[in-house]
Amino acid sequence: MRALDGEKDLISSWDSLAAQKESIELFFEFLSEGEDVQDDLTREIESYLSSLEDLELKNMLSDEDDHRDAIVNFTPGAGGTESQDWAQMLFRMYQRWGDKQGYTVEVIEHQYGDVAGIKSATLQISGQNAYGYLKAESGVHRLVRISPFDSNAKRHTSFCSVFVSPLIDDTIELELNDADIELQRFHSSGAGGQNVNKVETGVRLIWVGTLSDGTKERVVAECQQERSQLQNREKALVLLKSRVYELEKQIKERAKAELESNKGKIEWGSQIRSYVFHPYNMVKDHRTNTETSDVQGVMDGDLNAFIKSLLLSTNNQTES
Numbered sequence: 001m002r003a004l005d006g007e008k009d010l011i012s013s014w015d016s017l018a019a020q021k022e023s024i025e026l027f028f029e030f031l032s033e034g035e036d037v038q039d040d041l042t043r044e045i046e047s048y049l050s051s052l053e054d055l056e057l058k059n060m061l062s063d064e065d066d067h068r069d070a071i072v073n074f075t076p077g078a079g080g081t082e083s084q085d086w087a088q089m090l091f092r093m094y095q096r097w098g099d100k101q102g103y104t105v106e107v108i109e110h111q112y113g114d115v116a117g118i119k120s121a122t123l124q125i126s127g128q129n130a131y132g133y134l135k136a137e138s139g140v141h142r143l144v145r146i147s148p149f150d151s152n153a154k155r156h157t158s159f160c161s162v163f164v165s166p167l168i169d170d171t172i173e174l175e176l177n178d179a180d181i182e183l184q185r186f187h188s189s190g191a192g193g194q195n196v197n198k199v200e201t202g203v204r205l206i207w208v209g210t211l212s213d214g215t216k217e218r219v220v221a222e223c224q225q226e227r228s229q230l231q232n233r234e235k236a237l238v239l240l241k242s243r244v245y246e247l248e249k250q251i252k253e254r255a256k257a258e259l260e261s262n263k264g265k266i267e268w269g270s271q272i273r274s275y276v277f278h279p280y281n282m283v284k285d286h287r288t289n290t291e292t293s294d295v296q297g298v299m300d301g302d303l304n305a306f307i308k309s310l311l312l313s314t315n316n317q318t319e320s
Contacts, residue, residue: 066132096301
């Protein structure tokens with residue numbers, strides 16, 4: 001049904017473009033007859049180009065998992081409060097982005113920092129092509145700013161890892177050995193009624209195993225969203241499998257890139273973007289060199305320019 005909805009959405013978008021094109025042609029006819037419709041024509045063309053750009057983005061999402069919902073995990077780097085505060089800022093940025101796209105944004109797990117920010121957090125962003133748009137956001141995000149926690153007002157550099165994985169469903173077969181999974185219980189800190197702080201409803205699953213390329217991995221998934229421990233355990237298992245599935249996808253993509261001699265691959269752990277608040281304002285993506293001075297706009301969720309440029313770059317590399 002999700003795939004069918006995606007196809008219907010594409011057809012609807014094409015039909016809408018065709019209608020806008022006819023409207024533009026009609027305005028040109030009015031203009032040639034001396035009617036004062038220049039402002040209306042300009043607005044219609046701008047709307048048409050914006051719709052065309054949106055459709056272009058959708059058309060580039062051809063991977064089998066692009067249509068899925070996205071799981072976004074945030075892990076601060078070394079630096080204590082500084083990095084934890086930066087993780088909170090990124091957490092808010094992706095929430096804002098999801099809201100602007102009309103997606104459903106849920107907080108699956110959120111651990112507050114000792115002073116400010118977060119120690120770790122997980123978002124589920126649900127909607128058509130959510131993973132397709134967000135998959136390229138995996139990597140290390142770097143912040144340069146005057147620290148609000150430094151009384152000497154010195155410039156600090158902070159890092160936060162963002163890991164995006166597709167939310168798996170029954171169509172994906174992924175078996176994990178139960179013996180490789182450790183279960184930990186803890187008191188939830190989020191909303192959920194009086195039961196939350198009295199009973200260990202929060203669940204943490206830790207998987208230590210070997211991936212298909214022989215590498216050892218330790219993957220952690222937490223959930224404290226639901227009221228019961230059983231529900232949180234089921235949700236945490238889905239998150240755990242989603243992250244292992246994404247790691248396996250990256251192994252396949254790296255192997256494919258090596259065969260195709262494609263140097264534009266994206267690897268977990270690479271620094272993908274810098275956000276500079278001082279001594280000047282700039283956000284720059286190091287993979288495409290896309291940059292903007294509108295730092296506040298980006299932190300409020302205006303990420304589509306970066307997403308589009310990377311999709312175009314990846315698409316061009318695939319075609320060549």
